Amino acid sequence: GRVRRATGIVSTICDDRGEEPTYGGVAISDLMAAERGIGDAISLLWFKRDLPRWATRFIELVLVLCADHGPCVSGAHNTIVAARAGKDLVSCVASGLLTIGPRFGGAIDGAAQVFLDAHDRGLEPDEFVADMKRRGLRIPGIGHRIKSADNMDQRVKARNLVLNVDGAVANAFLDLWASSSSFGREEIKEMTQIGYLNGLFVVARSIGLVGHSLDQMRLKQPLYRHPWDDTAYYCE
Ligand code: ACO
Numbered sequence: 001g002r003v004r005r006a007t008g009i010v011s012t013i014c015d016d017r018g019e020e021p022t023y024g025g026v027a028i029s030d031l032m033a034a035e036r037g038i039g040d041a042i043s044l045l046w047f048k049r050d051l052p053r054w055a056t057r058f059i060e061l062v063l064v065l066c067a068d069h070g071p072c073v074s075g076a077h078n079t080i081v082a083a084r085a086g087k088d089l090v091s092c093v094a095s096g097l098l099t100i101g102p103r104f105g106g107a108i109d110g111a112a113q114v115f116l117d118a119h120d121r122g123l124e125p126d127e128f129v130a131d132m133k134r135r136g137l138r139i140p141g142i143g144h145r146i147k148s149a150d151n152m153d154q155r156v157k158a159r160n161l162v163l164n165v166d167g168a169v170a171n172a173f174l175d176l177w178a179s180s181s182s183f184g185r186e187e188i189k190e191m192t193q194i195g196y197l198n199g200l201f202v203v204a205r206s207i208g209l210v211g212h213s214l215d216q217m218r219l220k221q222p223l224y225r226h227p228w229d230d231t232a233y234y235c236e
């Protein structure tokens with residue numbers, strides 16, 4: 001009889017076997033015909049459903065908001081140094097992307113997790129802060145190297161609580177998505193555990209990192225070497 005062999009790969013988000021690829025079951029020509037945007041592509045490929053317009057608009061807003069934040073931030077700096085070392089576009093972008101983590105750009109899922117947890121435990125904001133402090137943990141989504149109440153971050157627009165852009169995205173996500181009927185509570189939690197929100201920052205900041213790579217190459221910038229006088233040497 002016929003023996004069924006287990007496949008080496010399982011994939012559930014798209015199909016390329018027909019005449020044209022489908023994203024979450026929707027043919028790309030249908031997406032084109034309906035003038036659907038990047039929020040719709042992410043909706044189908046990440047969330048595996050046709051999300052309502054408010055949700056795809058949220059995704060697009062985050063992509064625009066987080067696309068770049070100047071040449072001095074961790075990601076762009078790495079990309080610029082790599083470009084000036086003569087590396088190719090993909091390597092330069094990868095070098096920048098690899099800085100995204102709990103301190104830089106990759107605090108969105110962590111922020112959503114702790115905010116949701118505090119909400120579920122019925123903690124008031126001051127109790128939440130005291131609890132994190134007692135546990136010796138930095139609050140993801142709060143704080144910034146240069147932004148403060150006196151130097152406000154327009155992406156966040158809050159003077160009282162110094163949320164950074166990661167925290168603001170996490171907050172808006174919980175307010176909009178966790179309170180919508182499109183998603184279950186457990187589903188929202190799982191999304192934040194496997195990186196959906198940091199994924200938005202990765203996609204967004206790739207736009208800026210490609211820009212920085214091309215900029216350095218266009219400007220034919222020489223090899224970067226950090227100046228001695230900006231380095232503290234404490235050698236024996
Ligand atoms: N939670 C609790 N306390 C904090 C936090 C925080 N998130 N951030 C700063 N503080 C307090 C601490 O008491 C710190 O004192 P300490 O040195 O005794 O720990 C004091 O403020 C000063 O903090 P600094 O270390 O000087 O802050 P810095 O400007 O160097 O760090 C950073 C900025 C890395 C963003 C920090 O605020 C942090 O770790 N935040 C959480 C991670 C995060 O949200 N990152 C995303 C930033 S946005 C982006 O990258 C696009």
Ligand code: LMR
Pocket residue numbers: 066068069073074105145146165
């Ligand atoms: C960013 O969006 O990259 C910044 O908020 C981080 C920074 O250090 O300014």
